[in-house]
Amino acid sequence: MGVLPGHVPTIAELKPGVMTVHEGTDVSKYFVSSGFAFIHANSVADVIAVEAVPVDHLDSNLVQKGLAEFTQKLGSASTDLEKAEAQIGVDVYSAMNSALTG
Amino acid sequence: MASTAAVPFWRSAGMTYISYSNICANIVRNCLKEPHKSDAIAREKVHFTVTKWSEGKPEKPSKIPTLNHQSSVSIRLDLAGVSCAGVGLS
Numbered sequence: 001m002g003v004l005p006g007h008v009p010t011i012a013e014l015k016p017g018v019m020t021v022h023e024g025t026d027v028s029k030y031f032v033s034s035g036f037a038f039i040h041a042n043s044v045a046d047v048i049a050v051e052a053v054p055v056d057h058l059d060s061n062l063v064q065k066g067l068a069e070f071t072q073k074l075g076s077a078s079t080d081l082e083k084a085e086a087q088i089g090v091d092v093y094s095a096m097n098s099a100l101t102g
Numbered sequence: 103m104a105s106t107a108a109v110p111f112w113r114s115a116g117m118t119y120i121s122y123s124n125i126c127a128n129i130v131r132n133c134l135k136e137p138h139k140s141d142a143i144a145r146e147k148v149h150f151t152v153t154k155w156s157e158g159k160p161e162k163p164s165k166i167p168t169l170n171h172q173s174s175v176s177i178r179l180d181l182a183g184v185s186c187a188g189v190g191l192s
Contacts, residue, residue: 016126016130031130033123033126033127033129033130034122034123034126034127035123049127050123050124050126050127051126051127051130051131051142053130053134053138053142057134057135057138058130058133058134058135059133059134059135059139062132062133062134063133066129066132066133080114080115080116081115081116081117083115084111084112084115084116084117085125087111087112088112088122088125088126088129089125089129092126092129092130093129093133096130096133
């Protein structure tokens, strides 16, 4: 989803992933852990996230290890809650992985 | 008339949005490079001060120190007669 001035007022729930900010010709990428984006009628947009870090603050070794660990947990999970937690881990690590390699 | 919107997998497993969001945030925090990682972990340390009330009067407050934010999200307090005051951020 792209937001330009004049965007229709929106409330969007964000999935773990990359948010790209363009300031003139400067482009900065942030990885957002999850959260919401509010686009207001006066063309102000707020992004609310518990963690939003520049993509180059992420350590790709830790991401790879985590992805392998949670993929394995997903395979061996038994209760619904364990499956959900493992799935969340897989989703977040995969998103970080794409952010680093994309 | 029930709505047919799809429920996210974590909600159907009994998790709330806030737990989901905090789990995601913890995962991201653990994948940071130093020094950002220690900064983030230190920033997110919380403790709770709980005051039980009886007959309209507060009793002596007690602290619940938490090691990480994720465990604090799963604290469920019996809210009848308890006030949770002064969430401290170190």
